[in-house]
Amino acid sequence: MNEIRNSAGERLDHHxxxxxxxxxxxxxxxxxxGNxxxxxxVAVAEGLAARGWPCLRISFAGNGESDGRFEDSCITKQVDDLKAVLDSVPDYVRIAYVGHSMGAALGVLTxxxxxxxxxxxxxxxxxxTADFAAREFGGLVPGKDCIWEDEAFPLGEVLADDLKTIDSTLEAAARVVQPWLLIHGAADDVVPPDDSRAAHDAAVSEKRLLEIPGAGHVFDEASYLLVIDAVDAWLIAHFGPD
Known part of the structure; x- marks a missing residue:
């Protein structure tokens, strides 16, 4: 893949x-x-590539080794990042987007x-998104405190305001026409499974909700294969076996 830059000229690290x-x-x-x-x-990309699906892992601006400041990173800006990635892909290529957590929220909006x-x-x-902000950052001061007490991730007003302004992706979910697979760990204590249930209920496209018993927010080695199997089957059903 060639170099990818967003509309601000920031380089987006990818593999x-x-x-x-x-x-x-x-x-x-x-x-x-994340990054x-x-x-x-990594596990999902490696697993799906082994089954014949080319995968591109990206770090949004301000995250990982991408250009930009974390303090400027938010869902709205990451939508722009994702569109820059889409712009870099030839028209004949069928694209599926796989997003985790907040990365899934921006996927719905895009x-x-x-x-x-x-x-x-x-x-x-x-x-x-607003409920997530209130639950996770309600007692924090933007510009002073850090996300989950990690100094590498200062909580900026850009992110806090963006989460509140978006409020929910449910309206966008009702406008998604693409086939949509939702997977959630039943033991997720960061983003409750009800978020995926609500999105599934709002969606009007072909859809499937898979809840994995015992899996947490980032899943684990025991559940990676279940995720890979489900995504592989979904893509074969909608993109075909070849």
């Missing part, structure tokens, strides 16, 4: 996993405080208005 189906591409996006090298994204995404997969998808 490409080549595979047999050269007319398809799975783009994998991480969640809050392209989180174990879940797919609702961009048919270049042909299939959508949400892993532990965040739906009620």
């Amino acid at each position: 490409f996993h080549p595979a047999e189906r050269r007319n398809s591409l799975l783009i994998l996006g991480h969640g809050l405080t 392209k090298d989180r174990p879940l994204l 797919a609702a208005g961009d048919l270049r995404i042909r299939a959508l997969v949400s892993l532990a998808g965040m739906t009620r």
Whole structure:
């Protein structure tokens, strides 16, 4: 893959996993405080590439080794990042987007208005963004405190305000026309499974909700294979076996 830059000129770090189906591409996006090298994204990309699906793991601006400041990173900006990635893909390629947590939220917002995404997969998808902000950051001061007490991730007003302004992705969920697979760990204590249930209920496209007993927010080695199996089957059903 060539260099990818967003509309602000920031370079987006990425890693490409080549595979047999050269007319398809799975783009994998991480969640809050994550990056392209989180174990879940690596495991899913490696597992699906081994089954013939080319995968592109990306770090949104301000995260990982991408350009930009974390303090400027938010869902709205990451939608712009994802569109820059979509712009870099040839028109003949069938694109599926696989997003985790906040990365799933921006996937819904993007797919609702961009048919270049042909299939959508949400892993532990965040739906009620304002509720998440109140639950996780309600007692924190933007510009002073850090997310989950990690000094590498200062809580900025940009992120706090964006989560509140978006409020929920449910309206966008009702506009998604692409086939949509939602997977959530039943033991997720960061983004409750009810977020995926609500999105599934709001969706009018072909859809499936898979809840994995015992799995938490970032899943684990025991559940990675279940995720890979489900995504592989979903893509075969909607992109075909070849």
